[in-house]
Amino acid sequence: MLGSDPAVPAMSEEEFRLLRELFHAHCGLWFRDDNRYLLERRLGPRVQALGLRDFSDYHRHLRFDPGREAELDEATDVITTNETYFFREPYQLRAFSSEILPALARRNAGERRLRILSAGCSTGEEVYTVAMLVRESRLFEGWDVDVVGCDISRRCVAHARAGAYGEHAFRNPEVEPLRRWFRLRGGKWAVEEAIRRSVRFQRENLLDPGALATVPRLDAVFCRNVMIYFDLEARRRVLARLHEKLRPGGWLLLGHSESLLNVTAAFELVHLEDDLVYRRPEGPEEWP
Template sequence: MWRVDPSGPGMTEEEFRLLRDLVHAHCGLWFRDDSRYLLERRLGPRVQALGLKDFSAYHRHLRFDPGREAELDEATDVLTTNETYFYREPNQLRTFSRDILPALACARARERRLRILSAGCATGEEVYTVAMLVREAGLFDGWDVDIVGCDISRRCVAHARAGAYGEHAFRNPEVEPLRRWFQLRGGKWVVDDAVRRSVRFHRENLLDPGALATVPGVDVVFCRNVMIYFDLAARRRVLRRFHERLRPGGWLLLGHSESLLNVTADFEIVHLESDLVYRRPATLPAGEGT
């Protein structure tokens, strides 16, 4: 059998299907039929680290070993794509600052409460960008503001909590005005303490039945470049959950290549000046809820 790493185990077609299906059931990630070598390359080091003979033994370990939960975390960590950076997808962020935040400042003026979720936040750049934009808007001083980031990867969540980044995280030049919210310490750009204290991160698998239970009544969900790795069934499950968690009229911001066409009709599309975004309708369709 041809191997990615000749010193590592090779993955048979059967092993590929078993592992691919197990990973999909766990977290929604879907690997196409031509991704066997990707799985072999990323999971091979785990088989070796555990001293197992081959990928069949690894599959059994993931299903039946008492340490399977911890190993599923390890496998998920190496299989997810965690690419992110500050001020990613600037058009949408401009829309967020210019249109969505002022609309929410009016809509929530009585209760003075704002809830924002970044689902699949990777190492936290999206969450801190959003927190900085909320501060810069100057519309929510003295409000109860809760900005939450979640990700399935423990490694990413730990990095996000630490809030320290290399220059590469600033590769979009449009982030420069936000640089004032960082201090350079020991060669890393560390997020300002006040901004760090204003956000929270937790590890969450969006596919878990109880996912996002601690973040009800959300005004804006960012879920950008996460569901592109899911199959249709997993996307629908996660979107159903966002729909439940969003307040009526709440906003759903996806990555620029993502569309809900043929996925769900639960959200309406809204054309704003710089971008198209989705929204949970403010009122129920006629005939529902009666």
């Protein structure tokens, strides 16, 4: 029930509408009509922390207060869903290891460079998983390898950089062979230095017009379980940016429930043995 905790103000229909428009414009997230309670629950503590009366005041604060940028960061930290874990969606990672990485090793053999992005990497598990798979493939020894993770959430990027995880991050049993890349320290599993040195993290809002400006042209992008929270317009904006950043023939790996059907025809579907993935077509074509 809305407003069931008396210490947290209830969010009216009008406040919900204003706040969801604001967050949609900021980062693409779209809260459906039945998400009012979710937003109320996640943002209520922010209203209290700022000593504000209600969500109308909070909306005004986010729009006009001199500290609005900092508060938008705080709000983004609490409204995003950051669920992730090591070796998520294993059939796709098997396809990545057994088909995509060997194809990239052949294709880039001349320049000996590999560039991979995890867009919306949350607390970093996906990035470290990818870096470990690249390493375990032994196809890129002595290459210039760059594995980058980005996320809009400051808290997530800080956690990712720290590279230490509780047992819950290992809930997929298929991660076990990769456990050798961790050391148990102070009750947490810390990613080994050799792997940490091979990745980097940066804060990026994929909806920003200048997003990924410092990221080089990419061979593969993981953007899994990120756009499921966006509306169609925001999805298209992010996909246009990823299309621009991918080299022709570069791979786009989405979450298992995500399809580009009725979203864009700018990527081609490729049938691999273990999975279906997308690819930017060969050739110089720009985003249609």
